[in-house]
Amino acid sequence: MKIMKKNLLYLFMLICSVSLFTGCSDDDDNGGGDLAMALQSSVVGTYEGDLRVVLPALQLDNTQKRKIFVKADGQENVQLVLRDFSIEVAGNPVTVGDIDVSGIVLSGDVSNVQLEEKKVIISHPDLGELPVTVSGNVASGKANLSIQVVWNSMDIDVTFAGDRISTEVDDSDYAKELVGWYAQESITATGAPEDLEMKWPGSLGIEFTYAGYNKINVKQFYVSFPPQTERISIENVAVEKETDGTISIAEVKKTIEGYSNKDEELSLVFSGFVKDGKPTLNISLKSSQYDITYVYVGELKKLTGAAIESFTIVGDVVKVQPEMDDKRNVVFFVKKGTVAEQLKLVPAFTVSEGAKVMYNDAEYVAGTPVDFSVEQTFEVVSQKGDNFSYTVTYREWTEPFAMNFDEWEQQNEATDENKKYYAPVGGWSSSNGGVEYLKNMGGLLEMMAGVNPYPADKPYAVVQTDDSKSGSAARLESLDTKGVKSIFGFPAVPKVTSGSVFNGFFKVETDNTLRSTRFGDPCDREPKSFTGSYKYTSGEVYYEALYPRDTQKANEVKEVDKKDTPAINAVLYEVDTYAFDYLDGTNLLTSDKVVAIASVKYDEAAEAGKYIDFNVGFTYKDGKSWDASKKYKLAIVCSSSKDGDKFSGAPGSVLYVDDLKVSF
Structure with missing residues (x-):
């Protein structure tokens, strides 16, 4: 904690020392008309010198060479600008960013211009409001600035002493101009053996990337060097525009680890x-x-x-504009009831500078309709020739928040009757996908561990039943899946696998099986209440996980004197994207994205063999409320064992649910 506070103080001093934040102050008119303009003219320019931050209490005394730009602010005042300010603290660079202080009043005469004291109150997100006083002078082109910051009754002294090196002000970021790939035009090598083939960099060229204000990185490249090649990369090298328009790249000296010359360090000089x-x-x-x-x-x-960089689709049927994940999958939502004929729509793209969009092996012509009723692929090609493909699909906005469980459909592709499983029609899924995984792995597990956790001829955890409140219902059962220890790093098979049904989808995640359940669907209306009917039978023996939610030890349990209960919840949570964000078995009730929960309190009357009805409202988390400007998903999740996500429960526990509905 002391180290954190000390580092935070260092960062604070850097920020405060140059008045990064907007402050509240009184600016006085210095009057003087022509004199004021003359004063301004005498100080405007580019200054180079030493920026020093001193705090004896923390033994902090840092100095670095920097440029400060003084610009005209109106006709009389000036503005100080320091770009990409950073300092080294305890051997580590700390970057503050751009600093901009405006409204500085001038006085004195042109040979000795005073920067009148300017007081501001800095609002810092961690340290609160901090008084800052700035003053200084510029005499015959030499600047001396003093900045006093008060924090917890401590004065922090910051000084800048530098010379005006130009009356011009050019704080442009020339690094941005250099970013790109440069094919090899020519290369010469002095001192190379005659038989060295100059193969590299060759067609691979050399690429500059952006590293910050007037700084570039040179991406790793190869150069021919005996006995074969060496690889070079440069980070954070400074660039500067010269008076003749040339942009110079600063000299860098460093030692690199040999590539062809293994176990040897090579000396590199780059400019x-x-x-x-x-x-x-x-x-x-x-x-x-x-x-x-x-x-x-x-x-x-x-x-x-x-x-x-941006992607929109024009059309009255579009409900939500395209969303994109980091794998270049693109999904947009259309209104409920949209048919294929309505999906011939016009996309509009903004792509990287210089790039072009290819569609069906030809450059896409803006304004051309595309048939999005089927998956489409667009390719973006850079000037260099690099290309990335984007896959575009659509989803219908369904709002599956009312389920009577009367219609079911096969949800997997199995042909074996013992392995086929079904789910309610209309965007609902279940834990049956996990049970199928166990059935498919049974033979292998029996061979490796001597036990088949769940033979293929056994029933699935979630099935349709006529034992209902009306029509059909869903029957959820907690299964005894034996408990098989982790093999080759794969998750252990739990002793108890609860039955669950929910709106959303199931995708087996072998790294963490709890992440297989993807709960919820987009919701743009505020939910008010959650209703439905259920009944329940508790299993005879309750097994409690020794390591709750630890998928590598899900098989380790102990018998405890406890009665199993079900879980029936409706959960509203925030998302950044409808298409790619979701909560799962690891965080449905615990994520900080949860906004409100409607949770059914278990009633033992549900064990009397008859359905009981429930009607519960949504309880909002502290400090949270419905905000129509945000994106939400709503998940209805039912489980035959309340702590099934912790691998605890009683095999044989059975939950029946029917006529579930969220009202808005």
Whole structure:
């Protein structure tokens, strides 16, 4: 905790020292008209010098060379700008970001301009409100600034002393201009053996990426070096625009680990410049046997971006515009009842600069309708030639928040009658997918562990039944799946596998079986109440997991004197995307995304053999309420064992549910 507080203080001092945050102050008019403008003219420019932060109490005394830009602010005042400010604390760089202080009043004469004291109140998210006082002077082009910050009655001293190196102000970020890929135009090597084939970088070229204000990274590339190749990468190298328009790349000296020269460290010196859009890079590489200097000349850059940055689809049937995951899957939602003929829609793309969109092996022509009734693929190709494919599908906005369990459909592709399983029609699923997994793995587990946890001819955990309140109902049973220890790192088979039914879908996750249940569907109306009917029979022997929710030890249980109970819940939770965000068996009731829960309190009267009705309202979490501007999902989840997600329960516990409904 002390280390955290100390680091936080360091970061605070960096932030405060240059008045990053917007403050509240009184600006006085210095009057003087022509004099004020003359004062302003005499200080506007670019300054270079030492920025020093001192706090003796923490033995902090840091100094670094930096540039500060002084710009005109109106006709009389000035604005100080420090770009991408960072400092090294305990050997680690801490980046504050851009600093911008405006409204600074000037006085004095042109040979000695005073920066009048400016008081601000800084609102810091962690340290609260902090008084800051800024003052200083510029005399004959030399700037001396003093900044006083008060925190917990401690004064923190920050000073800047520097010279005006130019009356011009150019704080442009030239690193952004350099970002791209540069094909090899030519390469020469001095000091190389005659038989060395200059194969690399070759067609792979060299690429610059953005590392911050006027800083670039040189992505890893290969260069021909005896006996074969060496690989080089440079991080956070400074760039600067010279007076002739050339952008220089600062010299970097470092030691690199040998690639072809294994178990040897090589000395690297790297520098260069970019002129008229073409880079010239000087690379010196020295091993114990060779000292080679390369000059790499690149062609004009080609951009490497091949991403869809925004994607919309025009059409009255579109309910939710396309959402995208990190695997370039794209999903959009259409209104309920939309038919195939209505899905010939026009997409609109914003892609990376210089990239193009390909569709059916030709460049997509903007405004052309696409048939989204079937899965479509778009390819984005960069100037360099890199490409990424995006798969686009649609989903119907269904709101499956009322279920009478009268219609069921096969939900897997099994042809063996013992392995077929069914689920309620209309966007509902169950834990039967997990039971199928056990049936399929039974033979292997019997061979490896000597036990088949759940033979294929046994019934599934969730089935349709005529023992209902009306029509049909869902019957959920907690199964005895023996408990088989983890083999080869796969999750253990639990002793108790509860039956569950829910709106959402099931996808087996072998790394963590609790993540197999994907609960909920999009909801854009505020839920008010949750109603339905149920009855219940508790199993005879309750097994409590020794390691709740630990999938590697789900088989380890003990018998306890406890009665099993069911769980029936409706859960409203926030999402960033409807298509890709969900809660699962690990966090349905515990996630901080949960907004409200309607939970059925178990009534032992449900064990009398007759259905009992329930009607419960939604209880909102502290500090949370319905917000129509946010995205939500709503999940209805029923389980035959309340603690089935902890691998605890009683085999043989049976829950019947019918006529479930959320009202809005």
